Amino acid sequence: MACHAFVIHIAVQTPLHSNVGGLLSYTHGHALPPGTLVRVPLGQRELLGVVWESVPAAHADLPAGVALRPLAQVLDALAPLAAPWRQLVAFTARYYQRSLGEIAATALPPALRKLSNAQLLRRLQVKKKAAQTVPEQEKLVALTAEQQSVISQIEQNCGPFLLYGSTGSGKTEVYLHTVAAALVADPQAQALVLVPEINLTPQLLARFERRFAPTLGPQAVASLHSGLTEAQRLQHWLAAHTGQARIVLGTRMAVLASLPQLKIIVVDEEHDPSFKQEEGARYSARDLALWRGRDAGAKVILGSATPSLESWYACQQGRYQRLDMPSRIAAAALPGVHLVNMRQQPKSTVFAPALLQAITERIQRGEQSLVLLNRRGFAPVLWCGDCGWKSDCPHCSAHQVFHKGERRLRCHHCSASQAVPRHCPHCGNPDILALGHGTEQLQEALEQVLRNVQRPDGKPARIGRMDADTTQGAGQLQAQLAHIHDGSVDVLVGTQMIAKGHDFRRMTLVAAIAPDAALMSTGFRAPERLFALLMQAAGRAGRDAAFVGQQGSQPQMWIQTQQPEHPLYQALLHHDYPGFAQQQLHERQQAGMPPFVFQALVRADAKTQDAAQNFLHAAAQHAQSLPALVGVFLYPPIPMAVQRVANIERAQMLIEAASRSALQKFLHAWQPLLHPLKKQHKTVVRWLVDVDPQNL
Structure with missing residues (x-):
């Protein structure tokens, strides 16, 4: 080690569930400042790493007979990553049960992994010379x-x-x-x-x-x-x-x-x-x-x-x-909320007549409307009325969604797609039905029912759609937003991506179609998310008080629901978030749900559901020997809501504790026991821990 006087401990991207999840050690001729970027050999590859510590070789605590490899390159063209950044990475790795290198790699731009020191130096020099167009200074407005x-x-x-x-x-x-x-x-x-x-x-x-x-x-x-x-x-x-x-x-x-x-x-x-x-x-x-x-x-x-x-x-x-x-x-009014009881409408009704009339009036006055349906595609599933066949995904425990414009069935979980069959694959019935509605179908329906409605300039109404399917190309999102802002679109149909944050000045009506599905969800956060989505969507209407006053309009939020008496909709009727929050917090406290308890999920993906659950059962048995289990409760393993994705079976086990520190102490003691456990369960593809999970 004469020419390699220092051992350098490096954070390299290796998953925590592997056997090399900690810092890796290499040799170098001199000490390097913590936070220095380096390139290191790992197996046959060369990876980007971050220096965490330099130790004189004579003082390094290494196992006998271990021969360390030297660093491949030091990227000292870039100033070392500062101590607060390293502390952030260390905390993130510790709290969320990941490796230091995995979090560091997540935080760094992917292009850094491919650059040499000379290339990085050139990028820094070019960056300093780069010129951009300076926008015109924004006119300051008086504060309220x-x-x-x-x-x-x-x-x-x-x-x-x-x-x-x-x-x-x-x-x-x-x-x-x-x-x-x-x-x-x-x-x-x-x-x-x-x-x-x-x-x-x-x-x-x-x-x-x-x-x-x-x-x-x-x-x-x-x-x-x-x-x-x-x-x-x-x-x-x-x-x-x-x-x-x-x-x-x-x-x-x-x-x-x-x-x-x-x-x-x-x-x-x-x-x-x-x-x-x-x-x-x-x-x-x-x-x-x-x-x-x-x-x-x-x-x-x-x-x-x-x-x-x-x-x-x-x-x-x-x-x-x-x-x-x-x-x-500017004293703009919050939109009035109209609850439409769909139990009083014909069964096949997509848009209540009163809602269509309200949309029509706004088109004729030069105002815009937003129609929200949190489901893209034309229909969630195709179905054969003769034999009961459905357009299930062959790789996932989910349906393939019908996308009419593409004439494709597409799985929104694994992205597998296929052409729409001309007849039922099982019985040959040519009359396959589209069940449910998606944004594509709503756009088509509105184009049909509003085809004779004219704008103030005498031109026909224009219906736009904005969802993940229409904004995936480069520049498509910006182009669509520009069309909405310049008034080229009269009615905008879309998913939740249009419901939050946007400032549409001509928007005076928002309509939520079929929001009740969220109330049927098994997730305890579903009511909170639905209330937030609808409140945020309502906020798109009537934002420009001057425009609303000039039009003599009344901003409105329409909700088509089968349960207008539901407490969530009643709170929304009065824009009463504090009341809704109080009711939800009371329910969660009674049920022992966050924020009154702290949770983590351990998930296993395997070739079979039995294998995934067996791994979790074994993990729970190992936990019984830990003193840190005191105050921590492990629920039995169950399949995930979408049990199979891309031919991989998924199961999960919920872990709960009354205090955050008790949960963290248990996870840190328990996780090392799971590494050797995976070797005994060879059909398990991967396992992971999700701290503070949002979706159960």
Whole structure:
């Protein structure tokens, strides 16, 4: 080891459930600063790693006879990742039961894995020379008394804050002012703004660029989300890491970005389940934002018109400071809610006549309507009335959805697709029926019933559709949003992606079609999510008080339901989130559900359902010997709601504890026992632990 005087411990992307889930050790001629990026050999591959510690070889505690391999390359063109970032990665790995390397790899842009030190140096030099068009400075608007009060409280207190603001109350303006104040107070300060979904990014990014780019420069605002190319993501990440980007706006992945001078974090629509990663490292960006803010001494603002029950309860416990903005900007009225009892309509009714009349009137006045159905495709399933055949996915325990435009059946779980059969594959019946409705079918139905309705300019009504199928191509999302904003679309049909965050100035009516399905869900969070979705959707109507006043219109929210007497709809009728939250928290406390208990899921994927459940049964038996089991309850293993995906059977076991620390202590003691267990259950493909699961 004479020429390799130091042992370097490296975080490399290896899954925690493998036998190499910890730090890996290599040799190097001299010590390297923690946070340095390196390339290391692993088997036949060469991987990106992050230096965690350097130890003199003479003091390294290594097993006898072990020969370490040297580092392949040191990427010292880039400044080391700072201690707060490493602490964030370490906490995320520890809390969510993942490996350090897996979390570090999740946080770093994929393009870094392919670059040499020389290539990285060139990227840094090119980045500094890059020029962009500076947008025109946004005209500042006068703050309302509520906005001024909230901004003052944020400046005077430490937080964290829950900004409970009605849809259209001007929460974004509060974000802009508080970010501006932080950047003025410290010329090196950085801000992080998180949104739940990519489709919300363009509009908010444009607001921040108009506000800050003219004074801070064209590269002061950067975005991080999965819709970027690898080159764009690397460029924006480097801007954040070097401090050139003063504001980073992104989806959940951005919470792990390297921001050495972070002073303020905003989590918009904090209630949204999209902040919880559901694949790979299953972290919650909202919860990590809170931890990161506390660790870095940065202020954290959670904003929502329908806060998560966890955040609402945290305010009641005094852990967050609640700031209220109940009024809409310019005295705009919240939409009136109309409940349509579909039990009183003919069985095959898709749109109640009164709703169609209301939509027609708005088209004729030059106003826009939004029709919400949280199910894409034409119909959820095809069915043969003669033999009972259904369009089941051959690889999953789910139906293949009928997409009429493509003439395809497509599984929304494994993406398998096939052409629509011309007759029943089992009995030959040519009359195959489409059961249920999807956004594609609603668009077609509206085009038919509104074909003779004219806009004020005498042109026929135009029906648009916005869902995952119509926005998957490059630039399609921005193009569709532009058509809505410029009035090219009179009625917009879509899924939940159109229901939150967007500022459609001409929208005066929102209609929810068949929302009752969510009430049938077995998940205890279903009512909370449905209420939030409908409240957010209602908030798209009547946002522009001047336009509504000029039109002489009344913004409305229509809900077609079989259960108009349901407490959820009755609370929605009065826009009563506090009442709904109180009722839900009472029910959860009675039932022993979060936020009154803490949960984790352990999931097993195997070739058979028996194999998956046998692994979980064995894992539960191993847990019985642990002293840390005190105060922790393990439920029996059960199949997941969608039991089979891509020919892999899935089972899960719920773990519950009255305290977070008891749950964490148990998981840390229990997880090492699961590694050798997998070797005994060879048909198990993988297993994972999901802490604070959102979907049971």
